[in-house]
Amino acid sequence: MNLEAPAADHDRTRRGARAALGLAGGLADFLLTLAITLFGLLVVTFVIGRVVPIDPVLAVVGDRASGAVYDRVRAEMGLDLPLIEQFRIYFMKAITGDFGRSVLTTNPVIEDIRRYFPATIELATLGTLIGTLIGVPLGVFAAVRSGTLMDQIVRIVGLVGYSVPIFWLGLMALLLFYAHLGWVGGPGRLDIAYDYLVTPTTGLLLVDSLMQGQMDVFWNAFSHIILPAALLGYFSLAYISRMTRALVLNELAQEYVVTARIKGLSEARVVWRHALRNAAVPLLTVIVLSYATLLEGSVLTETVFAWPGIGSYITSSLQNADMNAVLGGTLIVGAAFVTLNLLSDLLYRLLDPRTR
Amino acid sequence: MRFSAFRNRAAAALVAAGLVAALAGPVLAATPKDTLVQAWQIDDIISLDPAELFEFSTSEIAGNTYERLIGYDLQDVSKIFGVVAESWTVSDDGKTIAFKIREGRKFASGNPITAEDVAFSLQRAVLLDKSPAFILNQFGITKDNVKDAIKATGEYTVDFTMDRPYAPSFALYALTSSVASIVDKKLVLEHEADGDLGYGWLKTHYAGSGPFAIRDWRANEVVVLERNPNYSGTPAPLARVIYRHLPEQATQRILLEMGDIDIARNLGPEDIDAVAKNPEIRIQSSPKGTLYYLGLNQKNPILAKPEVRQALKYLVDYGAIGDTIMNHLGAVHQAFLPKGFLGAVNDTPFTFDPEKAKALLAKAGYPDGFTVTMDVRSTQPVTGIAEAIQANFAKGGVKVEIIPGDGKQTLTKYRSRTHDIYIGDWGADYQDPHSNAQTFASNPNNADNATAKTLAWRNAWETPKLGPEVEAAILERDPQKRAALYEAMQREVMETGPFVILFQRTEVAALRNNVKDFVMGPSFDNNLVTGASKE
Numbered sequence: 001m002n003l004e005a006p007a008a009d010h011d012r013t014r015r016g017a018r019a020a021l022g023l024a025g026g027l028a029d030f031l032l033t034l035a036i037t038l039f040g041l042l043v044v045t046f047v048i049g050r051v052v053p054i055d056p057v058l059a060v061v062g063d064r065a066s067g068a069v070y071d072r073v074r075a076e077m078g079l080d081l082p083l084i085e086q087f088r089i090y091f092m093k094a095i096t097g098d099f100g101r102s103v104l105t106t107n108p109v110i111e112d113i114r115r116y117f118p119a120t121i122e123l124a125t126l127g128t129l130i131g132t133l134i135g136v137p138l139g140v141f142a143a144v145r146s147g148t149l150m151d152q153i154v155r156i157v158g159l160v161g162y163s164v165p166i167f168w169l170g171l172m173a174l175l176l177f178y179a180h181l182g183w184v185g186g187p188g189r190l191d192i193a194y195d196y197l198v199t200p201t202t203g204l205l206l207v208d209s210l211m212q213g214q215m216d217v218f219w220n221a222f223s224h225i226i227l228p229a230a231l232l233g234y235f236s237l238a239y240i241s242r243m244t245r246a247l248v249l250n251e252l253a254q255e256y257v258v259t260a261r262i263k264g265l266s267e268a269r270v271v272w273r274h275a276l277r278n279a280a281v282p283l284l285t286v287i288v289l290s291y292a293t294l295l296e297g298s299v300l301t302e303t304v305f306a307w308p309g310i311g312s313y314i315t316s317s318l319q320n321a322d323m324n325a326v327l328g329g330t331l332i333v334g335a336a337f338v339t340l341n342l343l344s345d346l347l348y349r350l351l352d353p354r355t356r
Numbered sequence: 357m358r359f360s361a362f363r364n365r366a367a368a369a370l371v372a373a374g375l376v377a378a379l380a381g382p383v384l385a386a387t388p389k390d391t392l393v394q395a396w397q398i399d400d401i402i403s404l405d406p407a408e409l410f411e412f413s414t415s416e417i418a419g420n421t422y423e424r425l426i427g428y429d430l431q432d433v434s435k436i437f438g439v440v441a442e443s444w445t446v447s448d449d450g451k452t453i454a455f456k457i458r459e460g461r462k463f464a465s466g467n468p469i470t471a472e473d474v475a476f477s478l479q480r481a482v483l484l485d486k487s488p489a490f491i492l493n494q495f496g497i498t499k500d501n502v503k504d505a506i507k508a509t510g511e512y513t514v515d516f517t518m519d520r521p522y523a524p525s526f527a528l529y530a531l532t533s534s535v536a537s538i539v540d541k542k543l544v545l546e547h548e549a550d551g552d553l554g555y556g557w558l559k560t561h562y563a564g565s566g567p568f569a570i571r572d573w574r575a576n577e578v579v580v581l582e583r584n585p586n587y588s589g590t591p592a593p594l595a596r597v598i599y600r601h602l603p604e605q606a607t608q609r610i611l612l613e614m615g616d617i618d619i620a621r622n623l624g625p626e627d628i629d630a631v632a633k634n635p636e637i638r639i640q641s642s643p644k645g646t647l648y649y650l651g652l653n654q655k656n657p658i659l660a661k662p663e664v665r666q667a668l669k670y671l672v673d674y675g676a677i678g679d680t681i682m683n684h685l686g687a688v689h690q691a692f693l694p695k696g697f698l699g700a701v702n703d704t705p706f707t708f709d710p711e712k713a714k715a716l717l718a719k720a721g722y723p724d725g726f727t728v729t730m731d732v733r734s735t736q737p738v739t740g741i742a743e744a745i746q747a748n749f750a751k752g753g754v755k756v757e758i759i760p761g762d763g764k765q766t767l768t769k770y771r772s773r774t775h776d777i778y779i780g781d782w783g784a785d786y787q788d789p790h791s792n793a794q795t796f797a798s799n800p801n802n803a804d805n806a807t808a809k810t811l812a813w814r815n816a817w818e819t820p821k822l823g824p825e826v827e828a829a830i831l832e833r834d835p836q837k838r839a840a841l842y843e844a845m846q847r848e849v850m851e852t853g854p855f856v857i858l859f860q861r862t863e864v865a866a867l868r869n870n871v872k873d874f875v876m877g878p879s880f881d882n883n884l885v886t887g888a889s890k891e
Contacts, residue, residue, distance in 0.1 A: 059764060064490070106559050187607050191616075304606075316399055316576065
């Protein structure tokens, strides 16, 4: 009598059930984390918005309005209600996706975010791509050549990226690559001649122009984005290359690397197939976090390059106490941050069997 | 070599990054010939509705896209002429102005401009009761009586009736402001929702009859104007005018030098000096009705002493600041009416005299000076002026602690009267002297909960003598006598007021040489592109 088969089936079923439960648990964990994070963000941003010494009514009525107009608008904005009541109203609206209207742009906040966030996503994605594609090989190179002149040069490049103010570097880059050499487009996402040629679908100009077969627009958008993206990429690169160097150096000191070398594997294979592969797991977290940071919007880069991104949007809204916009923007960025963190956790589990 | 494989892959990664492709990408220079591109900080725009817009940028946009009943000569503002109105007469009792509307004119939509549109536009501004509504309210016109006060008396005639016989020039200048822009009644009402008189729609759309129509506004990004094909006057030479939001001065300068913009509107003194040397660029400037001043809060017992107020007026090195920080950006001016206004006092009695200031401070009981705070908006040239004044005041023993803040932050504090010294700027709302007289010299109620937050109120300065004089001046119908009244008021405020008036703002723009006939008038709503062209 074969008792093995039903037992194996039973095990498989139990394992499947455990996996499903694990997945459901993971999803529940994620949703709980997301909910707590967003609620925390909502509370903190709301409180900050109410304690900043800026009168939000001024942003609506300006400095010259009569006392009657001022009082009416204050009441319309609900600012005469108790703070807890203001929060309750905002919270109830926010959970249905209604973040209200921005005072400065007059649009629903969600519509503004739909317009500004893709500009930041496009820039951050390209920046991270550049930072990763250059930073990782540089970091590996520095680790392999640890202590040599080349290593020092890579470290200095990283240090400069960390230390030089991005505002200044941005202006210098504009002067050199745009004004003197004419290699790239100037500030903004497009030249005027290409404006209105592409209908926004995703909001990502490069993607939309490709989808609509507008290659002229694509290349023009690319010529505009490449400089700010390269700049952000440089800053990511500084971080990514330093972390890669440290992680790979650590791996190169492990016994399995010595074993691999004794076995006669080529140095490139040892470095790329073994050391980097093992370093890739924590490195992935580094890259994802770097990406998430860029997604918050780099206000200074956006200012220098007149890039209509989420960073400038939230900053100018805060300066004008346009709290609907600040709260909406912060929540979306927060949600993106939490999601990316989860993604990095998931990838971590996929890549590293020990964490399963 | 073992590491050659790595090097090859690294090089491949670099290529994959697309940098090379990017650097070879096509780049356009120079703007199209029929399009004028201006770089300007336009993040102050919150509405395009003439009943609500009140910012520098929107005032200018409205000036190019909407028409009013009347306008004034930019070279001689005392000359008022009809625009939508063909003529007007003032009733014998001085309370009613009857306007005759020009016939045969059209809005951009193609709808004809009639008296109904004029009455609707002015009534709407009062009924909506947005920030600039006070300009019409000051003639006794309220939500309750507006339908009687402003009404069409025929297809092409409109009566504008006031509660008192104000000086005609006062009423007429008020009607040149953007709140009095004529909107297309039919078009606006087609978009009315819940009885909002089309407000929700017109905030982001256009319903005017000016040389240009507003095609697009993307907040913090761009405003696009297009030539109005139905404009009743001489068509604008340019097909399109684009205002690009570029907050960074240095970026504006680079773009201008590259020819990717035609006009840079926010350059600082150093940038202006630099681009002025470029043979392809020229500088254009115009004095504006905006004053930079210090407000001395009279709630502070030290600043409330007359000798201290006087002393501080002698502790500013007007000339040195004017030659450096304010070079290109302003001229020394010490009276509350800007140069060019009826009755403006243009002499500058205060000079930097620390010894005289010290004597006045000693007389006030502060021979060793005192310490005060100054709330300063973190923007140029205000920060620069504040720092210079901090150094000047120190010469008289007055120690200034600068409190930097964002614009709305410092303004919030100013309006709550919790400052010591506030450095700010003030632009006249319209071309009549009453605009500034009312704010600098009138404080009808000095209580903290007063509704009229004039500059005199914000600095807690009571005006028992000057306040009634301000009210009397708006009823004086003889221009010469009226000018004399304002002159006396200015001298009184200069002598005793809690304001150290410093400079009259000069607006500067840097233009590519191929731009012709860009006009910069005395007010922001008459910076005109209507006749501008490019060679």
